[in-house]
Amino acid sequence: MLFNSIQYPIFLLLVVILTFAARKRDYQLKVLLLASYVFYAISGEFFLPLLVFITALTFYCGIWIFTAQNLLHKRIYLAVSIIGALSILGYFKYFNFVVLGLDQAMDALNFSLAIQVYNIALPIGISFYTFHALSYVLDIYQGKMTPIDSFKEYALFVAFFPHLIAGPILRARDFLPQLKQKVTFTSENIQIGVTRIGIGMVKKVVIADNIAYYVNLVYANPDVPIQNSNSFFIICATILFGLQIYFDFSGYTDIAIGSARIFGYTFPENFNLPYFSQNPTDFWRRWHMTLSSYIRDYIYIPLGGNRKGIARTYLNLIITFTLCGIWHGAAWNFVLWGTYHGVLLCAHKAITTQRHIYDRITLISKTHFGLITKILITQYFIFMGWILFRVSNLDDIIYCVNKWIFIDVNSILSGFTKYSDILKLNAVFIGIPLIVIILLSRKHLKSSKIHSLVVHDPVEYLGRLKLNYWGVYLIVILLMILCLAPSRSPEFIYFQF
Amino acid sequence: MQFSEILKIALTIFFAIVIALILYILVISLVVNPYLEQGTWKLIANNFNNYQNESLTKNPKIYFIGNSQVMAAVDTNLVEERLANQNRSYSVYNLGVNFDTPLQRSIELTGIIHSKPELVIYGDSYCSFSSRYRYVPDDNLALVSDKIHLDNYSRSLFDKEQIALIDQNQFDQLLFKRKFIIPSLKQKMGIQIGGRDVVVNDTLTLEEREIIAQNPYDEFLAPVDAEDNVQKKAFIHIRDELRKNNISFVYVHMPMDTLRVATIPNTTKANYFSFLNSTGVQYFNLEESYPDEYFFDLVHLNKYGKQQYSSDMPELLIKELK
Numbered sequence: 117m118l119f120n121s122i123q124y125p126i127f128l129l130l131v132v133i134l135t136f137a138a139r140k141r142d143y144q145l146k147v148l149l150l151a152s153y154v155f156y157a158i159s160g161e162f163f164l165p166l167l168v169f170i171t172a173l174t175f176y177c178g179i180w181i182f183t184a185q186n187l188l189h190k191r192i193y194l195a196v197s198i199i200g201a202l203s204i205l206g207y208f209k210y211f212n213f214v215v216l217g218l219d220q221a222m223d224a225l226n227f228s229l230a231i232q233v234y235n236i237a238l239p240i241g242i243s244f245y246t247f248h249a250l251s252y253v254l255d256i257y258q259g260k261m262t263p264i265d266s267f268k269e270y271a272l273f274v275a276f277f278p279h280l281i282a283g284p285i286l287r288a289r290d291f292l293p294q295l296k297q298k299v300t301f302t303s304e305n306i307q308i309g310v311t312r313i314g315i316g317m318v319k320k321v322v323i324a325d326n327i328a329y330y331v332n333l334v335y336a337n338p339d340v341p342i343q344n345s346n347s348f349f350i351i352c353a354t355i356l357f358g359l360q361i362y363f364d365f366s367g368y369t370d371i372a373i374g375s376a377r378i379f380g381y382t383f384p385e386n387f388n389l390p391y392f393s394q395n396p397t398d399f400w401r402r403w404h405m406t407l408s409s410y411i412r413d414y415i416y417i418p419l420g421g422n423r424k425g426i427a428r429t430y431l432n433l434i435i436t437f438t439l440c441g442i443w444h445g446a447a448w449n450f451v452l453w454g455t456y457h458g459v460l461l462c463a464h465k466a467i468t469t470q471r472h473i474y475d476r477i478t479l480i481s482k483t484h485f486g487l488i489t490k491i492l493i494t495q496y497f498i499f500m501g502w503i504l505f506r507v508s509n510l511d512d513i514i515y516c517v518n519k520w521i522f523i524d525v526n527s528i529l530s531g532f533t534k535y536s537d538i539l540k541l542n543a544v545f546i547g548i549p550l551i552v553i554i555l556l557s558r559k560h561l562k563s564s565k566i567h568s569l570v571v572h573d574p575v576e577y578l579g580r581l582k583l584n585y586w587g588v589y590l591i592v593i594l595l596m597i598l599c600l601a602p603s604r605s606p607e608f609i610y611f612q613f
Numbered sequence: 614m615q616f617s618e619i620l621k622i623a624l625t626i627f628f629a630i631v632i633a634l635i636l637y638i639l640v641i642s643l644v645v646n647p648y649l650e651q652g653t654w655k656l657i658a659n660n661f662n663n664y665q666n667e668s669l670t671k672n673p674k675i676y677f678i679g680n681s682q683v684m685a686a687v688d689t690n691l692v693e694e695r696l697a698n699q700n701r702s703y704s705v706y707n708l709g710v711n712f713d714t715p716l717q718r719s720i721e722l723t724g725i726i727h728s729k730p731e732l733v734i735y736g737d738s739y740c741s742f743s744s745r746y747r748y749v750p751d752d753n754l755a756l757v758s759d760k761i762h763l764d765n766y767s768r769s770l771f772d773k774e775q776i777a778l779i780d781q782n783q784f785d786q787l788l789f790k791r792k793f794i795i796p797s798l799k800q801k802m803g804i805q806i807g808g809r810d811v812v813v814n815d816t817l818t819l820e821e822r823e824i825i826a827q828n829p830y831d832e833f834l835a836p837v838d839a840e841d842n843v844q845k846k847a848f849i850h851i852r853d854e855l856r857k858n859n860i861s862f863v864y865v866h867m868p869m870d871t872l873r874v875a876t877i878p879n880t881t882k883a884n885y886f887s888f889l890n891s892t893g894v895q896y897f898n899l900e901e902s903y904p905d906e907y908f909f910d911l912v913h914l915n916k917y918g919k920q921q922y923s924s925d926m927p928e929l930l931i932k933e934l935k
Contacts, residue, residue, distance in 0.1 A: 303618040310626065338745065587625045594633035599640060603751060603792040604774070 117159050119371045120321050120605050127155065128375060131277075132301070135379065141298040145268050148276065148299075148379070155277040156241070163239035166204060171274045173200045174249040178256045178263040178270075190257060197253045205246045208238055213446035241281040243443055247410060248274050252288035254414055261289040269295045278375040282368050284386040285406040291381070299379050307586060308579030309377035314593040315575060316370025321601035324364035328606055331357045335506055342512045346527035350503075350519040357506050358499045362390065364609045365404070370575075391498070394481065394490045396460040399498055411440050429465065434458035444505075449513060453504040460497055638787070645790050648797035653711045654756040656684075657721070660708050661760040664724030667706075674704040675930075676725065678718060679736030682867040683709030685913040686736065691923040699931060703731070710753075714741045715847035717749045719767045720757070720779070722851055726858045733855055734930065735848075736865040738900075738912065739877060739885050743835035744842035754778040755789045766850055770843045817910050825911055826872040833869075833912055834876060837884040845888055852894055863930065864889065864896035868903040868922070873911035897929055 117123050131151040138144045157164050177197035184190040212234065252270070255261045264270055273291050334345050334353035345353070369386040376383045390403035400408040416436040422429040434455060441454015468474045480486035503516045578589055649655065667674060675696075677687045687707040696703050710717070715737075725733065749771075754761070755778040768776065781789065817825075825831060855862045866889070889896050902925075907918030914922055 301619055302615065303622055306619060306622050310622075583621055583625050587629050590626060590629035591633045591636070594629060595636055598633060598637040598788070599791050599794050601791065603755070603789050 117155055118605075119368060120317060127151075128378070132378060135299050136301055144299045145272055145295065149268060149272045152272065152275040152277040152280060156275060156280055159281065160237075160240035163242075166239055166242070167245060167275060168271075170201050170204060170246060170249050171271045172267075173197055174253050174274075175263075175267055175270045178253050181253060181256050182263045194253060194257045198250060201246050201250055205242055208236055208242055210442075210446045211236060244283050244285060245274050245280060247285050248279075248288070251286075251410065251414070255287065255289050261292075264292055276376070276381075278372040279383060282365075282372075283404075283406055284369055284372060284383050285410050286383065287410075290384065294381050297380070301378070302380070304580070305380050306378050308575060309374045311579035311586075311589070312374030312377060312575050313371050314374075314590065315578075316367040316372075316374060318593060318596055319363040319367030319370060321367075321605050322596050324360045324367060325602050325605050326600070327356050327360040327363070329602065331360055331506075342507065342509075343515045345519075347519045347522075347524040348527040348530070348532075350516050351523070351528070354499055354503055354506075354516070354520060358391070358502045361502065361505070361609055362387070391495055392491055393494055393498075394487070395494050396457065396464045396497070399494060400457070400461070407440070407443075411436050411443075415439055426469070430462040433461045433465070437461065447508055448510065449504050449506075449508045452513070453501055456501050456504055460501070637791075640794060641787060641790050644797045644801065645793045648793055648800060649756070649790070652752070653750070654752045656710045657753055658757050658760065660710070660721055661724055661757060663706060663708065664721065664728040667704075667728035667730075668724075671729075672704045673702065674706065674728075674730045675732045675734065676706050676708050676730045677734050677736060678708045678713070678721075678725075679734075679865075679867070680709060680713040680738070680741060681711045682738065682912055682914070683707065683713075683736035684711070685709075685909065685915075686867065686919055686922040687926070688919050688923040691920065692926055695924060695927040696931075699927065701927075701931070709736070712750065712753075713737070714749065715844050715851060716770055717753060719770065719847045719851060720754065720761045720763065722767060722854055723762045723764065724760075726854060726860065729858075730860060732861040732863065732930065734863050734865055734926070735851070736867045738833065738867050738869065739837050739881050740833050740835040742837050742842075742844050742848070742885055742888060743881075744838060744840070744844070745835050749775060751775075751778055751789075755781060755786060758786060759783070764854075767847070770847050770850075816906065816908060816915050822870065822872055822911055826876055833873060834878075836878060837881045837888070839884045839887070849892060852892060862894060864894050866896060866898045866900055867912070868899045868907075868914065868918070869901070870905050870908045870911040871901070872905075874900060 117127060131147070134147045134151070135144050138147045153164060153167075156167060174197050177193045177200075180193040181190050181197075184193060252261075252263075252273070256263055269292060270288075272295060273286065273288055276291075279286055331353050333340075334349045335342060335357065366387040373383045373385070384406050386405050388402040388405065390399055393399035393402050416432055419432040419435060420428055421432060424432075435458070437458030438451060438454045440457070441450045441452070444450040444453070467477070477490070481490050500517065500520050503520060504513060507513045507516055578586070581589060675692070677683050677689075677692075684707065687705075687709065689705040689707050692705045693703060696705070708721075718735075754771075754775055758779050758781050761779050763771075763779065768779075771779065778789075852862055886898075899922075903914065903918055903921065907914055907921060909915040909918075
């Protein structure tokens with residue numbers, strides 16, 4: 117079931133009514149768990165037993181790790197849970213990738229393995245719920261939490277439907293305590309939750325899905341191969357893809373956070389204006405924040421982090437982000453994308469460790485011009501990375517990166533001339549209102565409500581409006597979705613992971 | 614207290630949904646529906662209406678079906694007149710549709726059969742039998758979904774997303790129409806994206822034709838492979854169903870300008886005619902039967918070409934008529 121389908125709000129409403137009717141905490145948890153399993157079962161193929169198995173495996177391993185008499189036993193139980201969960205993930209997600217890679221490598225050495233490749237369907241959300249479950253055993257092993265007695269509560273943590281398919285990635289120690297409270301529906305939670313869902317829907321179906329059409333004209337056009345596109349098209353499509361993936365994924369996250377909020381649960385934020393980041397490290401503090409903190413805590417730091425010298429720090433960064441790339445998908449372009457970000461982080465670290473350079477950069481970035489330059493340089497590299505993420509064929513990647521770096525100025529000029537009508541139209545409809553909002557919010561409305569709407573937290577602001585104004589907000593949101601969504605809404609990009 | 618507040622919120626959400634839906638329906642009724650009075654889907658809707666009306670009469674009739682080349686080439690009055698000169702009284706219909714393909718046409722098959730024409734003349738060219746470029750636009754399925762009755766075989770030729778469009782209910786159709794809100798508003802405001810209006814002259818200049826001929830992505834250049842594809846399957850199915858219902862079926866390979874003929878790859882020509890020969894359908898190859906002056910562009914006949922084509926057709930078809 118997609119969050120952007122008509123079925124989802126109906127499902128959500130039913131679950132809210134049933135949870136409300138259940139009244140006792142124990143019944144409420146049962147309703148939510150059952151609803152989450154139903155949600156999972158109707159979201160894809162019949163992979164529910166897999167979800168239940170990973171839940172049971174990590175639940176009991178958690179108890180055994182905690183009660184083990186010595187470190188060796190703890191390690192054995194930890195290994196069982198990690199190998200068990202990751203081997204399932206590995207089989208479904210990476211089996212064919214590894215087999216094909218082996219086959220190609222053997223081919224290059226003139227050996228024929230004749231390995232069979234199977235058509236393995238990827239269970240929806242497996243990367244996410246495996247990570248949820250592993251955070252539980254890892255936290256217990258590291259002594260950060262104790263196991264819980266209730267399998268039901270633990271199963272709900274792993275399978276709670278708002279985060280089940282594509283996050284945000286929760287930590288057991290953050291979410292499990294919330295399940296100790298009875299679900300109490302409050303007007304504030306419902307209003308803020310619905311507001312957040314509305315914003316998420318607009319991000320997804322109005323912005324991301326409309327952008328997707330233009331991205332696909334270059335990157336998924338069956339009539340025109342990628343290598344027939346000039347710099348103008350590659351640059352436009354790459355920038356648009358960067359915006360598409362942001363609005364798609366942050367829209368999904370908003371719907372997830374909003375849905376959980378209706379029940380009174382708080383999910384961690386996943387995005388914080390990532391395209392305003394001033395360096396690659398800053399980007400990963402703002403982009404898919406729950407994943408980056410997860411890999412920091414469970415991969416980078418256990419590898420030694422920055423505690424074992426410069427060379428080892430760089431190696432750890434590259435290993436961590438290569439794994440992050442592989443987590444995204446079983447394809448070489450994701451491996452490249454992860455490694456690329458590892459290298460970017462190393463480069464940034466190398467620059468910041470040079471004191472004289474770092475001081476100069478700090479001095480420059482105190483000016484508006486310096487700050488904007490830092491942001492633009494960072495985004496140049498971040499968006500170049502999106503080529504690796506979006507394009508799967510190696511030759512196409514090389515072609516696109518080439519066009520991104522060595523810009524064909526003539527194609528840019530002719531592109532702007534050819535599409536001047538569209539660009540002017542967009543400048544009128546988007547650019548001018550944007551500039552007006554920025555100017556107004558800076559100069560005249562610093563202490564006003566509009567300023568708080570723009571700068572602080574629009575969801576909190578809109579969610580606390582008086583009911584009649586809030587009703588108008590809902591009408592506007594619904595009309596935007598009804599009128600401006602494309603007739604076909606593609607799946608969320610992160611569903612495939 | 615808390616419950617009454619939640620009830621108020623629920624009512625606010627409910628009324629917001631109702632008001633938004635009413636406003637949306639108003640936009641569709643006042644802005645989109647008038648805009649949709651034009652366009653390819655309207656031609657298809659008219660075809661369905663035609664089949665519906667004709668199924669109630671017993672007049673002998675001839676249908677010209679096919680792509681925009683047929684639309685441009687057939688003057689029904691002239692064909693009727695020429696047939697009448699040979700003591701044949703028929704109602705002739707030009708049911709050509711832009712971007713038509715056999716798969717697209719298969720949605721009308723039930724309607725065609727129920728209206729019982731004596732002869733169906735299918736005019737088309739290479740690209741309609743290609744597995745690439747040619748597709749069935751969503752609009753042509755979604756906007757007439759209430760009129761489509763597919764048999765099981767035709768249904769199997771469409772993909773999952775197309776079937777979803779064909780099967781959509783009236784609410785889905787209402788939502789589908791949102792894609793036309795912006796184009797209809799632009800039209801209302803007189804905003805034209807992409808430059809100049811096309812001025813329909815009797816013929817394009819040689820220079821303009823050469824520019825079109827040099828475009829490697831022109832869909833008339835879509836290659837035809839030797840392999841089977843849904844278009845070929847749909848064509849054979851149309852043949853079978855018409856034959857089963859005693860309706861004569863003739864195929865016309867439509868005329869083209871010499872510049873266009875020169876750009877069609879030989880493999881495409883060979884595969885295309887090999888397929889036509891394999892179907893056992895009577896066909897007329899008119900590819901090079903008309904001089905370049907008879908064309909508006911590289912594939913569509915102008916008014917002189919139309920006159921000539923409509924005069925020639927009865928002569929060719931007379932033996933197919935009972």
